[in-house]
Amino acid sequence: MKKKMFAVAGWSTFLVLIGLTVFLFREGLPALYKFPQPELVFAVHPANPVVRLSAEAVRALAEGKADWAAFGGPARPARLVHLANLERYLPAYASAAEIQRILADLAADTAILLALPAPLLPEAVKPISVTWQGWRELFGSLYWSPTYEPLPRVGVWPLLVGSVWVTFIGLMLVVPLGLAMAIYVAEFLPRTLYYPIKVLWEVLAGLPSVVVGFWGLVVVVPAVKSVLHLSAGETAFTAGLLLGWITLPLMASLVEEALQAVPRLLVESSYGLGATRWQTILRLKLPYILPSIATAALLSAGRILGETMVVLMVSGNAPLLATTPFQPVRTLPATLAAELGEAPIGSYHYHVLFFLGALLFLLTLALNLAAYAIQSRYLRAQTLG
Amino acid sequence: MGKWMSFFLFLLFGCTDRAVLRIKGSDTVLPLSQIFAEHFMQRRGEVLVSVTGGGSGVGLAALLNGDTEIAMASRPLKVSERLRFAARGITVIEDTVAWDVLAICVHPANPISRLTWEDLERIYTGQVRNWRELGGPDLPIHPYSRESSSGTFEFFRERVLRGKDFAAHVRFLPATGTIVQAIAQNVSAIGYIGIAYTNPNLKVLAIATAPGKPYRLPARSRQELADYPIARPLYYYYDQRNREKVKEFLAFVHSEEGRALTAKMGYVP
Numbered sequence: 127m128k129k130k131m132f133a134v135a136g137w138s139t140f141l142v143l144i145g146l147t148v149f150l151f152r153e154g155l156p157a158l159y160k161f162p163q164p165e166l167v168f169a170v171h172p173a174n175p176v177v178r179l180s181a182e183a184v185r186a187l188a189e190g191k192a193d194w195a196a197f198g199g200p201a202r203p204a205r206l207v208h209l210a211n212l213e214r215y216l217p218a219y220a221s222a223a224e225i226q227r228i229l230a231d232l233a234a235d236t237a238i239l240l241a242l243p244a245p246l247l248p249e250a251v252k253p254i255s256v257t258w259q260g261w262r263e264l265f266g267s268l269y270w271s272p273t274y275e276p277l278p279r280v281g282v283w284p285l286l287v288g289s290v291w292v293t294f295i296g297l298m299l300v301v302p303l304g305l306a307m308a309i310y311v312a313e314f315l316p317r318t319l320y321y322p323i324k325v326l327w328e329v330l331a332g333l334p335s336v337v338v339g340f341w342g343l344v345v346v347v348p349a350v351k352s353v354l355h356l357s358a359g360e361t362a363f364t365a366g367l368l369l370g371w372i373t374l375p376l377m378a379s380l381v382e383e384a385l386q387a388v389p390r391l392l393v394e395s396s397y398g399l400g401a402t403r404w405q406t407i408l409r410l411k412l413p414y415i416l417p418s419i420a421t422a423a424l425l426s427a428g429r430i431l432g433e434t435m436v437v438l439m440v441s442g443n444a445p446l447l448a449t450t451p452f453q454p455v456r457t458l459p460a461t462l463a464a465e466l467g468e469a470p471i472g473s474y475h476y477h478v479l480f481f482l483g484a485l486l487f488l489l490t491l492a493l494n495l496a497a498y499a500i501q502s503r504y505l506r507a508q509t510l511g
Numbered sequence: 512m513g514k515w516m517s518f519f520l521f522l523l524f525g526c527t528d529r530a531v532l533r534i535k536g537s538d539t540v541l542p543l544s545q546i547f548a549e550h551f552m553q554r555r556g557e558v559l560v561s562v563t564g565g566g567s568g569v570g571l572a573a574l575l576n577g578d579t580e581i582a583m584a585s586r587p588l589k590v591s592e593r594l595r596f597a598a599r600g601i602t603v604i605e606d607t608v609a610w611d612v613l614a615i616c617v618h619p620a621n622p623i624s625r626l627t628w629e630d631l632e633r634i635y636t637g638q639v640r641n642w643r644e645l646g647g648p649d650l651p652i653h654p655y656s657r658e659s660s661s662g663t664f665e666f667f668r669e670r671v672l673r674g675k676d677f678a679a680h681v682r683f684l685p686a687t688g689t690i691v692q693a694i695a696q697n698v699s700a701i702g703y704i705g706i707a708y709t710n711p712n713l714k715v716l717a718i719a720t721a722p723g724k725p726y727r728l729p730a731r732s733r734q735e736l737a738d739y740p741i742a743r744p745l746y747y748y749y750d751q752r753n754r755e756k757v758k759e760f761l762a763f764v765h766s767e768e769g770r771a772l773t774a775k776m777g778y779v780p
Contacts, residue, residue, distance in 0.1 A: 189675060211674050212590050222597050225590065243591065271676050273659045284679065343689060348696045357699045358653040360682055439689065442682035443658070454682050464685060468660030 150487060154480035158260040162278050162474035166209065169240040169251040171233065174199045178255050181263060181277050187239055188276060200236050207232055208241035210275040241276040264481065270445035270456065272465065272475045280478045282485065284445040288362065288455030289431055289489075292441065295366020295451050296373060296430040301423050303370070304377030311378070312385040313407060327375035335372065339439030342368045347440055354452065360442030362455040368440060369430045377426045384418035385411055417504035424497035428490045434459040458486045532760055534562045536570020536583035539662055540745045543609060544583055546772050551763050560760065567662070574748055575599060580757055582748040585611065585662045602751040608764055609778035612742040613663070613671075614706045614729045616691075616713040618698045623647040625717040625726040631671060634701060637678025642699065654681045655690050655702035663687075666743045667703055703741075707777020730779055742779065 168184070170176055176199045179187075186192040187204035195201040207215065207229070215228055225246070232238060233248040240251060247253075256277070267281030311323055346368060351359030388411050396406040412419075437443075442454025443464065462479055469475040534544050541564040548560035570582035571592055588596075588603065596603050615631060617623060623645060626634075633639040635654050643649045656677060657664045668677065684690050687708050694700040695712035706729050709715055717726035718741060730739040747764075749757050763769050770780035 206674075209590065210669065213587060216590070222594060225593075245594070246590065269679060273665075274676050275674070279676070343692060347693075351697065357651045358682070358693075358697055360684075360693065438685050443684065444680050444682045446679045454680070456683070464658045464683070465660055 147487070150480060150484050153477060154482075154484040155477075157264065157280070157474070157477040157481035160260065160474055160477060161256075161258050163241065163276060165243050166241045166276065167244050167247055167253050168256045168276075169233075169242075169247055169253045170199070171236045171238050172250065172252045173236050174252070176254060177252075178257065181256060181258050184239070184241075184256055184277050185274075185279070194237060202237040204239045205232075205235055205237050206239045206241070206276070208276040209243070212242075264478070268447050270461070272478055278474065278478075282482065284447050285456055285458050285461055285482065286485070287447055288441070288445075289457040289459075289486075291362035291448055291451050291455055292365045292369060292437060292457055293427050293430045295363055296370040297423060297427055299367060299370030300373045300377045300426050300430075301419075304374055304381055304422065304426070305419065307374065307378040308381035308385055309407060312382045313403070324379070327379060331372070331375035333372065335433060335435040336439075338368060338372055339436040342436060342440040356452055358442070358454070360440055360454050361452050362441060362448055363451040365437045365441035365455070365457070366430075366451065368436050369433050372433075372436070373426045373429050376429060377422050380422035380425065381415070381419055384415040384422075388414050417500045421497040421501050424493045424500070428493040428497075431493070432459055432486065432490055434463045438463055458482050462486075530558045530756075532558055532560045532581070532757065533579040534560065534581040534583060534747075535565060535573045535579040536581075537567040537585040537662070537745070538564040539585040539611065540583035540608065543745070543773065543776050543778060546776060547760070547764055547769060550768065550772060551760055554763075555759070558759075571748065574603070574750065575601070577750075580749060580753050581760075584746045584748060585743065586666070587744075587746065588748065603748050604751055604754070606747040606749070606761060606764075607744045608747050609745045609773045609776075609780055610730070610733070610736060610742045611663075611745055612706045612729045612736075612739070612779055613667070613703045614709050614713075615701065615703050615716045615718060615741070616694050616709065617701050617716060618694055618696075619712065619714045620698050621647060621714065623716070624714065625719065627719045627722055627724075628671070629722065631718065632673065632675065635667075635672055635677055635681060636675050637680060640680075648698075650699045652701060653697060653699045654678070655693050655700055656681050656683050657687065657690065657703075658683050658685050662743075663703070663705070670743070671703075671741060705777065732779060736779065745778070 168179070174194065176194065176197050179197060183192070183197055186196070187194070188206045190203050193201060193203040215232060216225060226248070229240075229242070229246060230248040230250070233240065233251050238251075240247065258277070263280050264282050267279055268283055269279040269281050270284050271279040311320065315323060342364065347359035347364055349359070350356065350361065350364045350367070354363075392410060392414070393406060396410045401409065437457045438460040441457060441460065443456045443460055444454035445456040445461075446453055448455045462483055465475070466479050469479055534548070541562065544562045548562050552558065552560055567582075567584040567586055570579060570584060571588070573579040574582035575592075575595060588605070615626065621642070623642060626645065630639065630645055634652055635656070639645060640652055641649065642652055656667070659665075668674065682693070684693060687704050690702045690704055691708055691710065691713065694702045695710075706715075715728060717728050718739060719726045720738070720740060725738065727735070727739045730736045730742060736742055747757075747761065764773075773780035
């Protein structure tokens with residue numbers, strides 16, 4: 127009976143996890159093959175010889191960065207009318223008939239580019255096809271602007287680079303400091319203080335990240351700005367710094383446990399051979415627990431990579447392809463947190479956000495698998511040795 | 512059993528003998544409607560006004576389905592929505608309740624005190640990157656914006672940037688409060704916020720709609736809006752057939768007292 131209960135609990139958790147993963151990928155993969163605006167028909171004036179445009183061409187025309195001549199049309203800049211800017215051309219109380227008439231007038235312009243739902247499209251226009259290659263848009267573009275009309279920009283590189291910068295800075299802080307904390311607590315701390323310190327770590331690890339984020343915004347952001355003489359304090363560095371701090375307890379306790387687990391036999395042999403305490407730590411214990419340190423670092427990296435609230439508050443969230451850590455960055459989790467609430471379910475934006483979620487999942491999975499691989503190899507080596 | 516039955520019947524009828532006015536929609540308009548409802552119910556105890564948020568789209572969908580008497584919206588009806596109402600034979604009446612005026616703010620130590628609309632567009636689209644180019648100090652410009660999920664963001668992109676996209680270096684912060692915080696602590700910053708959120712730690716810029724036009728501070732009355740059009744109207748929409756039902760509440764909203772409440776909340780009545 128008891129066995130059954132445990133089996134049910136275990137398997138149901140496993141099934142829920144599988145279900146969530148399947149859901150994540152099922153919602154994310156359409157970003158690769160769906161068209162972002164399925165309800166819109168793109169159309170031009172019949173005298174315009176253009177029949178096909180790439181997504182990039184539509185955006186260039188929309189922003190006035192290119193005129194029709196670049197795509198074989200008349201030598202005029204395009205006049206774009208789409209669902210989001212249609213209001214500019216309509217009076218406050220236009221009836222359906224009035225809307226049709228105004229759109230027909232607009233469509234008489236040879237430089238017109240319409241992106242409208244089929245029922246609104248005037249009769250005397252020529253529909254064109256707009257090509258959208260999801261794979262290229264996601265991985266071939268360096269811009270992130272997923273709500274841009276009429277076609278979004280969904281390049282994931284700025285977000286990936288942002289996440290990598292924050293994780294890198296966080297690790298630069300958490301690995302040396304975590305090691306130092308662990309060595310101090312395991313080797314030098316008076317035994318009476320051991321448990322109070324361990325409890326303090328737990329408390330630190332349990333601080334709500336919103337609190338850390340707000341504290342970061344009010345205290346750390348201005349501090350980073352003035353200490354480093356930057357012109358603005360919301361940077362990848364600031365986010366890495368804060369995330370390093372909140373990950374410190376995790377890193378330190380993992381390393382500390384590994385230090386405590388070094389076999390007494392080895393340690394006493396070291397002392398017996400005349401090694402000092404420092405020599406034993408540096409020459410015996412640290413090399414012995416190296417795989418555990420690597421595992422701890424990878425798990426910390428996973429924790430930093432997935433953190434949402436703190437980065438949302440202090441990293442500046444600019445979807446910039448950052449070349450230094452002193453620029454603002456937009457990370458994958460911050461993007462999900464900021465945008466998922468407002469993306470209509472089933473829309474392209476929604477699918478792209480789930481695609482980001484799947485990417486994040488794969489990255490974290492890779493880190494955890496690497497940690498697991500190191501750990502299991504080390505265990506095998508120990509039992510064999 | 513009979514005792515419980517009569518208790519429930521009492522609850523049921525005890526509630527329904529008050530007329531109910533439901534208001535639903537935009538979270539931007541929500542606090543304003545709550546204040547209106549509170550004060551309205553103090554005078555007219557027999558009317559129960561229930562106010563719920565959810566977003567402009569949610570309120571309009573409820574209006575379409577007859578689940579609310581008034582839909583609050585921080586944007587005008589979309590064309591697709593107009594057509595949907597028309598298809599159901601519903602004539603919707605639009606009532607502009609208030610204007611949410613945006614203030615363009617910088618740090619008080621920034622010597623710049625006025626910009627043209629063009630400058631603003633060039634700052635946010637990344638064509639101008641240093642305050643020197645606008646006659647200010649030799650400092651980089653750090654533009655701040657709300658996240659893309661906010662209605663204020665959409666308004667700013669569509670109306671102020673005229674549909675152009677934000678530059679990649681614009682910093683996006685999750686709430687108005689965080690933008691206020693960011694500008695207050697950074698001389699190079701610029702940001703846009705509702706005038707209700709301005710405070711002495713920020714300098715509000717005067718804006719000219721075109722070169723040669725006068726520079727104006729954010730409007731405080733409807734007359735001033737003509738010269739300071741960086742403002743979005745907040746609407747109530749209702750079904751024409753419900754005109755009688757909502758008449759009294761709307762009269763209160765537009766009364767002297769209602770307008771005073773609107774101004775107190777930081778909007779232009």
